[in-house]
Amino acid sequence: MAQSYLWQDGTLRSWLLTRDHKRIALLYLGSITFFFALGGVGAALIRLQLLEPTGAILSDAAYNRVFTLHGVVMVWLFLVPSIPVTLGNFLVPLMLGARDLAFPRLNLISWYLFVASGLLVLYGLFWGGLETGWTFYTPLSSDYSEGRVLPVVLGIFLNGFSSIATGVNFIVSIHQLRAPGMTWYRLPLMLWALYATSVIFVLATPVLGITLLLLAFERLFRVGVFDPGLGGDPLLFQQMFWFYSHPAVYIMILPGMGVVSEIVSTFCRKPVFGYRFVAWSSVSIAAIGFIVWGHHMFVAGESLYSAIVFSMFSFFVSVPSAIKVFNWLGTMHGGAIRLDAPMLYAMGFIGLFTVGGLTGLFLASLAADVHLTQTYFVVAHFHYIMVGGMVSAYFGGLHYWWPKITGRMYPEIWGRLAAALIFFGFNLTFFPQFILGFEGMPRRYATYPAQFQILNVLSSAGAGILAVAYVMPLVYFGWSLFRGARAPDNPWGATGLEWRTPSPPPTENFAETPVVTTDAYDYGELDARTGVADSGGAHHV
Amino acid sequence: MSDGSVLDHHSPYETPLHRDESAIAGMWLFLASEALLFGGLFLVCLVYSQTRAAGWAAGVRHTDLTIGAVNTLVLITSSAVYTMAVAAGQRGDNRGVVRFGLGAAVLGMAFLALKGVEWGQEFRESLFPGPHFALHGPDSGGAALFYSFYFLATFLHGMHMVVGIGLILWVCRKARHGAFGPAWSTPVDVVGLYWSFVDLVWMLLFPLLYLIGRR
Ligand code: HEM
Numbered sequence: 001m002a003q004s005y006l007w008q009d010g011t012l013r014s015w016l017l018t019r020d021h022k023r024i025a026l027l028y029l030g031s032i033t034f035f036f037a038l039g040g041v042g043a044a045l046i047r048l049q050l051l052e053p054t055g056a057i058l059s060d061a062a063y064n065r066v067f068t069l070h071g072v073v074m075v076w077l078f079l080v081p082s083i084p085v086t087l088g089n090f091l092v093p094l095m096l097g098a099r100d101l102a103f104p105r106l107n108l109i110s111w112y113l114f115v116a117s118g119l120l121v122l123y124g125l126f127w128g129g130l131e132t133g134w135t136f137y138t139p140l141s142s143d144y145s146e147g148r149v150l151p152v153v154l155g156i157f158l159n160g161f162s163s164i165a166t167g168v169n170f171i172v173s174i175h176q177l178r179a180p181g182m183t184w185y186r187l188p189l190m191l192w193a194l195y196a197t198s199v200i201f202v203l204a205t206p207v208l209g210i211t212l213l214l215l216a217f218e219r220l221f222r223v224g225v226f227d228p229g230l231g232g233d234p235l236l237f238q239q240m241f242w243f244y245s246h247p248a249v250y251i252m253i254l255p256g257m258g259v260v261s262e263i264v265s266t267f268c269r270k271p272v273f274g275y276r277f278v279a280w281s282s283v284s285i286a287a288i289g290f291i292v293w294g295h296h297m298f299v300a301g302e303s304l305y306s307a308i309v310f311s312m313f314s315f316f317v318s319v320p321s322a323i324k325v326f327n328w329l330g331t332m333h334g335g336a337i338r339l340d341a342p343m344l345y346a347m348g349f350i351g352l353f354t355v356g357g358l359t360g361l362f363l364a365s366l367a368a369d370v371h372l373t374q375t376y377f378v379v380a381h382f383h384y385i386m387v388g389g390m391v392s393a394y395f396g397g398l399h400y401w402w403p404k405i406t407g408r409m410y411p412e413i414w415g416r417l418a419a420a421l422i423f424f425g426f427n428l429t430f431f432p433q434f435i436l437g438f439e440g441m442p443r444r445y446a447t448y449p450a451q452f453q454i455l456n457v458l459s460s461a462g463a464g465i466l467a468v469a470y471v472m473p474l475v476y477f478g479w480s481l482f483r484g485a486r487a488p489d490n491p492w493g494a495t496g497l498e499w500r501t502p503s504p505p506p507t508e509n510f511a512e513t514p515v516v517t518t519d520a521y522d523y524g525e526l527d528a529r530t531g532v533a534d535s536g537g538a539h540h541v
Numbered sequence: 542m543s544d545g546s547v548l549d550h551h552s553p554y555e556t557p558l559h560r561d562e563s564a565i566a567g568m569w570l571f572l573a574s575e576a577l578l579f580g581g582l583f584l585v586c587l588v589y590s591q592t593r594a595a596g597w598a599a600g601v602r603h604t605d606l607t608i609g610a611v612n613t614l615v616l617i618t619s620s621a622v623y624t625m626a627v628a629a630g631q632r633g634d635n636r637g638v639v640r641f642g643l644g645a646a647v648l649g650m651a652f653l654a655l656k657g658v659e660w661g662q663e664f665r666e667s668l669f670p671g672p673h674f675a676l677h678g679p680d681s682g683g684a685a686l687f688y689s690f691y692f693l694a695t696f697l698h699g700m701h702m703v704v705g706i707g708l709i710l711w712v713c714r715k716a717r718h719g720a721f722g723p724a725w726s727t728p729v730d731v732v733g734l735y736w737s738f739v740d741l742v743w744m745l746l747f748p749l750l751y752l753i754g755r756r
């Protein structure tokens with residue numbers, strides 16, 4: 001049997017110059033784990049500060065720098081790349097039945113771009129710091145900021161090219177490298193989700209790029225693109241920023257939806273209910289997501305008529321999201337559900353994403369938003385989606401494909417415990433923030449009126465639990481690398497092509513190119529092929 | 542050195558044709574992305590040319606129409622010449638690729654040289670926005686905005702030119718080693734797509750920066 005990709009050639013050089021999508025996925029995994037930890041330190045400092053109404057540990061200026069660090073690192077260096085560059089890089093060729101991505105060298109370049117951009121951003125954040133928040137609003141960022149706008153903004157600009165490279169690579173791969181018989185409607189839903197994500201990478205990221213370049217230009221030469229004092233228009237920055245960044249919030253959820261579709265099907269041992277609806281809802285989320293950006297500017301002087309139109313489109317965009325939720329529930333209905341760790345994460349995703357999406361509708365309602373905007377309600381809204389949803393999906397996916405990636409099982413008991421703890425800690429952290437926001441506590445302040453303290457303390461306590469829960473997988477994944485039970489090819493009894501090759505896969509992925517004869521999630525065919533009638537696949541624990 | 546008519550052993554493709562189609566598709570996607578990069582810039586240009594029309598027009602009137610027009614001709618010619626390199630590639634005529642490719646690259650450098658002369662003039666006349674900006678009066682704010690865009694847009698386009706010239710020279714080097722044949726000349730085509738795009742961007746910049754509002 002061919003050697004696994006992990007041990008083919010163990011030198012550092014062979015890793016740093018690899019063109020193997022599986023190794024590049026691991027390079028990315030290491031990098032974004034670092035950034036996740038760093039962003040987490042930022043979060044911990046924020047929650048410590050807010051234990052007391054007068055601020056427990058940081059000066060006002062330091063607090064501004066800390067929440068900026070947290071937002072910039074988490075959004076750009078962790079969550080935007082997260083699932084696509086790790087699980088996506090690893091799985092796209094395997095799920096397609098291909099040997100690699102369409103442009104292996106470009107894939108490696110994208111990682112180097114990512115690392116370079118990360119270093120530039122870190123340089124800015126640590127040597128001088130930045131206080132603009134992750135949104136870099138003008139005129140604060142162009143005129144008043146005393147922080148290091150330039151390196152951070154240029155770092156994010158560079159980071160964009162890494163995203164674009166990944167997007168181009170995925171789109172071309174999915175068009176060109178499908179195995180014989182792998183028609184579009186046989187693709188795993190993960191690939192539909194990553195395809196939609198890639199379209200956003202390719203078409204939205206450049207607009208952010210030019211916006212940040214204009215900002216850098218303005219900052220560098222003191223010309224007035226966005227500066228009203230010099231004739232520019234600061235709101236134009238917001239328009240252009242959100243033209244990218246609303247689609248980008250779907251970059252930060254669609255891949256998670258893909259992961260959840262895979263997990264739910266496998267652990268209910270049923271095809272995903274309404275496959276075509278789920279597939280096309282990914283595409284329509286990506287498409288409608290391009291025309292709702294104005295909902296971030298309802299109180300920024302947008303005309304009433306624009307506001308009404310943007311509000312309406314924001315309601316439309318929730319329809320495909322709801323379709324997905326109902327279809328997952330429809331899949332689970334009557335299924336023989338197995339509650340292994342990946343499924344726990346997936347179920348957490350469904351619940352928390354629903355809360356996040358519904359509160360998005362509150363915010364998209366004009367009258368409600370006037371009250372809720374710039375409060376902790378918004379903070380809770382997007383954390384329910386981004387952390388409760390996307391980060392849960394990311395962890396669920398890591399557990400689900402861990403046996404394939406490493407060839408080892410993780411300890412199931414610990415996996416379930418961590419999943420439950422994350423769910424609990426998460427809700428304790430962020431649910432109080434809905435109430436805080438509703439009662440009027442504004443976001444981004446280092447201090448607050450004493451009446452809000454109880455809820456803030458609860459939130460900080462939740463964050464402590466969450467921190468412990470996020471560290472647990474790091475520990476037992478590390479343990480399992482060396483001590484975990486050997487993983488079989490298909491530990492979950494799942495249907496995708498990635499499960500038809502050894503764990504971990506050989507460098508060339510498949511001994512011979514697989515031929516696809518059935519739809520995704522055809523469990524009858526799986527049983528017929530493997531000769532196991534309803535094994536349930538449960539050889540683990 | 543790669544010989545394009547065979548696949549290297551790690552290649553994800555079935556046939557060289559399969560690989561080459563993918564390369565072309567990849568370039569088209571990248572250009573779609575680039576179109577939105579410049580699209581954002583054009584959008585901002587259009588907004589300010591309306592909201593700050595008087596100052597904007599004052600800025601446009603200060604640009605050097607002669608150099609701009611000559612440069613437009615130079616770049617169109619360069620694109621046309623490169624098309625001949627593409628045709629030569631498809632015939633498998635490596636010497637043709639080198640000849641026309643170098644022609645296109647030299648014209649591209651001429652464009653950059655002229656652009657440099659123009660920038661030099663403008664710097665000497667203090668047209669770079671800032672405290673010493675040369676244009677005064679009630680519309681000077683709009684004119685300064687115009688020049689912000691002028692410099693940023695021409696800089697960004699110039700960077701694309703530099704990359705394009707580099708790519709063309711790379712193609713020429715491959716051709717000198719006899720890399721292309723009737724069966725395979727994809728790099729010539731892919732670089733051609735990029736070069737035409739850079740040309741196209743200038744076709745939009747020229748009216749925006751030199752003509753609209755000039756009268
Ligand atoms: C169901 C669809 C959604 C709707 C209708 C919606 C609606 C909104 C609205 C109206 C706001 C602006 C609130 C304000 O500033 O006053 C907002 C903010 C936000 N949303 Fe959503 N949202 C949706 C889904 C998402 C998703 C999927 C994500 C991320 C994965 C997300 C992330 C964010 C973020 C990060 C902000 C705050 C940005 C900031 O000002 O820092 N939203 N959302």
Ligand SMILES: [Cu+2]
Pocket residue numbers: 245246249292293295296
């Ligand atoms: Cu939005």
